[in-house]
Amino acid sequence: MCRPAHFEVVYAINPWMDPEKPVDTALAVLQWERLHDLYLSLGHTVDLIDPVPGLPDMVYAANGATVVDGRVLGASFRNAQRRPEGPAYLAWFEQHGYTERHEARHVNEGEGDFLVTDSFVLAGHGFRSDVRSHQEAQSFFGRPVIGLELVDPRYYHLDTALAVLAGDEIMYNPDAFAPSSLKVLRSLFPDALPVSAADAAVFGLNAVSDGLNVVLPEAAGELCALLRARGFHPIGMDLSELLKGGGSVKCCTLEIRH
Template identity: 50%
Template sequence: MCPPEHFTVEYAINPWMDTKIAVDGALALKQWASLRDTLTDLGHLVHVLDARPGLPDMVYSANGAFSVDGTVYGARFKYPQRAGEADEHRAFYAEKTDNWRFFAPEQVNEGEGDFTYLPGAYGGIVLAGYGFRTDPAAHAEAQEILGRPVISLKLVDPAFYHLDTALAVLDDRHVTYYPEAFSPASQRVLAQLFPDALLADRSDAEAFGLNLVSDGRHVILNTEATAMGHKVRAAGYLPVHVNLSELKLGGGSVKCAVAELRP
């Protein structure tokens, strides 16, 4: 995670960003700390990246890389405003060379924003989004680097510009997603792969209820996503709500703020 010490909305690169709305920096830091404390209270180890001036979106640390079994596929951001974040994430893994094998990408991709992993599904598969940020050629590149099958899914609604705004992993084998965020063909692929998926509706997705983090039992999601909280509880998980209203101003929520490490 990376604290929002320099978080502002200085530019608009997704439909949620409005440069006319001011960010409450102190509140953003307080909310971020609440998310970090929630994770540690649940028994998770949180590494903290130092925030850097000039990189206001660095708080969305999920976008900086994607790791599977100790192999790290680095990010290459679409927009120049965020390009410097990739170097900060690469430096983090370089400090831990005994545990990680880092690969710099040739293709544009935005890390866990558009990649996620299910170790218990079909022997271990990667789901990968494209359509707005990540180049589909990055999916093939990631497959060669990670040695895991990569399933390409086309995003079609600009409001859900990253995979992690439209789909979330609940445990090693199960997902939840908003079907209409995907192309008809990708909807058919998801239905075939995950016939028992927990389906979300547009109001869930617009509340960033799919931008969640799950440890297989606890599902951490923002306080606005009350309906999604009821759905995951009915599915047998324990919802844990955290208020991240300020981070939503930049187009992100719980998952965007957390890069999951898979050593």
């Protein structure tokens, strides 16, 4: 995770960002700290990367890399404003002893567009990540990568349209995907939880699950009820200030899979 000490919205690279809308950085830090402390209370280890002045979106740690089996695939950002984040995150992994690192050749925005189930790496494209990054990830991780085309600009990253709950159990917003990708999802994940447009619109799918506890935006009320019915323990969080930059729970969380 990365403390949003320098968080602000001074440019617009997704439909959620409006530089004319006031941002309360102190409130963003407070909301982030509550998420950080929640992870600790649930028994998780949280590593921190130092925020870099001039990189206001660095708080969205999920975009910084993808880590599978201790192997680190670095991120390469499409937008110039975020490009320095990739080397900063890769340097953190080098400093912390991760020897298997790969500097991306093609644009990929980390776990924004790479989500890992037991059987697959699900890979989004259409707005940010280059489809060529899918083969690059497959070669590096040695796992099958399933490409999924996103079609709604509000859900510009895969982690705003789909979340992994446990194993090969997922939830997703059907409206966010091209018909061909929706067909793939229905074939591979017939028991997936479909999420309503209303819950998707409050970033309900930008969630983090440890297999039991599902941390998600508290505004996704209907989704919380559906998760309880499936045996999960949903925990709602208010990250409304960070949503002004186009991110929520998952965006703030990079999972390190050893």
